[in-house]
Amino acid sequence: MMSDGFGGGRESRLFGKIGEIHWGLVTILVVVACAGIAMLYSVVGGSWEPYASAHTMRFAVGLAILLLVAMIDLRLWKTLAYPAYGIALALLLAVEVIGVTGKGATRWIDLGPFSLQPSEVMKIALILALARLLMGRSKAEVNHPFVLLPALAMIVVPVTLVAHQPDLGTALLLLAGGGTILFLAGISWWYLGAALAAAICAVPVAWRVLKDYQKDRVLTFLNPDRDPMGAGYHTLQSKIGLGSGGLVGKGYLNSSQARLDFLPEKQTDFIYTILGEEFGFLGTFTLLCLYAIILSYGVSIAFSSRSSFGRLVAMGVCMTFLFYVVINTAMVVGLIPVVGVPLPLVSYGGTAIMTIMFGMGLLMSVHVHRAIDIGR
DSSP: SSSSSSBBBBHHHHHHHHHHHHHHHHHHHHHHHHHHHHHHHHHSSSOOHHHHHHHHHHHHHHHHHHHHHHHHHHHHHHHHHHHHHHHHHHHHHHHHHHOOOEETEEEEOOOOEEEEEEHHHHHHHHHHHHHHTTOOOOOOHHHHHEEEEEHHHHHHHHHHHHHHOHHHHHHHHHHHHHHHHHHHTTTHHHHHHHHHHHHHHHHHHHHHSHHHHHHHHHHHHHOSSSTTTTTTTTHHHHHHHHHTTTTTSSSSSSHHHHHHTOOOTTTTTHHHHHHHHHHHHHHHHHHHHHHHHHHHHHHHHHHHSSSSHHHHHHHHHHHHHHHHHHHHHHHHHSOOHHHHHHTTTTTTTTTHHHHHHHHHHHHHHHHHTOOOOOOO
């Protein structure tokens, strides 16, 4: 049935949803992605190939995904939460059987034109599934074993599978993201304390199962000068690059770490170092301020939602984004051991940027449908 003489009600609702898009958030995401493109152009001495052009294309696709996800009713994402988790878990199990190995880790599934990293898919699926499980529940219900144990299993199983690949950085992100949603849903402090005590007690066991290169990273973190030309090389070169940037940096395209190829993985894990060397403290501080604006928008969106499902999803996306930033920047300045966590929208990487943009799409969907009160 037509709502007026010029178009249908469906078209009106679509344009209404487009008008509800948080364009301020979209603008900041575009600015950060442009900074990433500029840095990827710089790491190869001023060339679009191979990183900057691919990053530009991936962000454009990711932006389209963000807008599409934002238009989908939040109630549909609630319906898809458990199936999405099941698919992500099946993909993680498939990695154990048909996964592609690269750089000593088996993390990808070869799909022909591209490789899929299921652990990235699980980051979003875990947020949706936990939000679906815990939505609308009182603190007493959240802490009941019939609810708490399934929630813990949802977190522990994928964390274990991802750590086995091995990918400790992503495992930490899954653990932190899932733990955050449990905390926001009202898990007892006693349980959190017990979990922390168990983690401390498990350190000797965890040490035994670590790969040799992972042990080297931990030992080097504790003593950076232990192996300056081996396990400690990345961190030492990163510190040199950041320190040499000073207040305002050496100038765009003038990174010696990039031009002389001193720093490995400069296009992915250590892109923040190149930014610091070329633009100094002011450049890195500006990027962190942009991230802070994204997170402030996200938290505001979470609080504006009438639905507990929407609030948990929004906060889950925000905290996962925050952990990306914190772990990467802490790693490059030597505050934590080196782990493979990219800098959001700046580091080169296909599945990671799609995951981040899909998550931002969910955040935008919460904003667009913030007036909807979803029951259990």
